[in-house]
Amino acid sequence: MLAQPGEPFDSPDYLYEIKWDGTRTLAFIEDGSYRLLNRRRLDMKERYPDLAFLKDLPPGTVLDGEVVVLKGGKPDFGLLESREQARTPMRVRNVARAYRATYIVFDLLYENFEPLLTHPLSERRERLSRLLKEVKHARLMLSEAVVGTGRAFFEEVCRQNLEGVVAKRLGSQYLPGKRTEAWFKIKKQCEVICAIVGFQPSGPDDFRSLIIAIEENGKLNCVGKVGTGFSTPLRKRINELLWSRLRPKPVIPCNVKGKWIEPGLFCRVGYFERTESGDLRAPAFKELIVRP
Numbered sequence: 001m002l003a004q005p006g007e008p009f010d011s012p013d014y015l016y017e018i019k020w021d022g023t024r025t026l027a028f029i030e031d032g033s034y035r036l037l038n039r040r041r042l043d044m045k046e047r048y049p050d051l052a053f054l055k056d057l058p059p060g061t062v063l064d065g066e067v068v069v070l071k072g073g074k075p076d077f078g079l080l081e082s083r084e085q086a087r088t089p090m091r092v093r094n095v096a097r098a099y100r101a102t103y104i105v106f107d108l109l110y111e112n113f114e115p116l117l118t119h120p121l122s123e124r125r126e127r128l129s130r131l132l133k134e135v136k137h138a139r140l141m142l143s144e145a146v147v148g149t150g151r152a153f154f155e156e157v158c159r160q161n162l163e164g165v166v167a168k169r170l171g172s173q174y175l176p177g178k179r180t181e182a183w184f185k186i187k188k189q190c191e192v193i194c195a196i197v198g199f200q201p202s203g204p205d206d207f208r209s210l211i212i213a214i215e216e217n218g219k220l221n222c223v224g225k226v227g228t229g230f231s232t233p234l235r236k237r238i239n240e241l242l243w244s245r246l247r248p249k250p251v252i253p254c255n256v257k258g259k260w261i262e263p264g265l266f267c268r269v270g271y272f273e274r275t276e277s278g279d280l281r282a283p284a285f286k287e288l289i290v291r292p
Contacts, residue, residue, distance in 0.1 A: 005185060015125075021068070024066055029060065036048060049092065051103055057131075060112045061112075062108075065106050074161075111127055121169065129142055193269075197252060198261055210225060210227070213254075223278060229285030268287040270284045
C-alpha cells in the first residue's frame with residue numbers, strides 16, 4: 001500500500017507514525033523459512049542475514065515495515081546504503097557485523113495464513129502488537145504511533161531531525177499498490193537558494209538534471225544535482241537559458257560530469273538533509289531565479 005503526499009493535520013480518525021527512512025520491506029514467514037521482498041519485489045534475504053530470526057515467527061505471517069540501520073536510536077541512511085550496496089557474500093557478512101539491521105514493522109497482512117487486508121487498520125495494529133510482544137526480539141520493533149495529534153507529532157519529528165510522518169486512517173483496509181487518502185506521507189523539508197553551475201544533458205536540446213552549488217563561508221561549493229520538480233513550461237524556459245549560456249569549464253570545481261554555464265541562474269531547492277559528502281539529499285526544484 002502506498003501513501004500520497006500531504007501536509008500536517010489533526011484528526012481523531014488517523015494515527016501518526018514516524019516515516020522511518022529505510023527500505024520498505026514485506027516479510028513472508030513460511031515453515032522454518034522467510035522471504036524479504038522490497039518494493040521492486042526483489043528478495044533481500046541474502047543481503048540481510050542478521051534478520052534470520054524472522055524464520056522463528058509463526059508460519060503464515062506476512063508483515064509490512066522498513067528495514068533500517070539505527071545509530072543513536074535514529075535511522076542512518078548512509079549506513080543503510082552500505083548494507084544495500086553490499087553484493088558479494090564476504091562484503092555482506094562484513095557490513096552485517098558492522099551495521100546491524102532492524103526491522104521496524106507497521107502492519108500485519110496475514111496471521112496464521114488468515115488474510116487481514118480487509119480488516120481495519122486499528123485491528124491489524126492490535127494483532128501486530130500482540131504478536132511482537134510474544135516474539136520479543138530487540139531488532140524486531142513496532143512502529144509506535146499516536147492518534148489525533150498529527151501537527152504536534154510532526155513538529156516533534158522535525159525537531160529530532162527525522163524524515164517525516166505517515167498518517168493512516170484507523171478504519172482503512174490495506175490496498176496493495178493503491179495510493180489513496182487512507183495514507184498520507186508528510187515529509188520534513190528544508191529549502192536553500194542554489195546557483196545553477198551546469199547541467200547533465202538529455203539529448204541535444206534538453207537536460208536531465210541541473211548541477212547546483214550553494215554559498216558557504218563566502219565560497220561556492222557544489223552540492224550535487226536536482227532532477228525533479230520541473231513542469232513542461234518551466235523545463236522549456238530553463239532549456240532556453242541553459243543552452244544559450246554554455247561555457248567550456250565550470251566556474252567552480254565539481255565532481256559531477258556535465259555541461260557548464262555562465263553565472264546568473266539560481267533556483268530555490270527543497271531537500272531533506274545534507275549527506276556526509278555535503279550533497280543535498282532528495283532535492284526537488286521549487287523556483288527559478290534569474291539575475292542579470
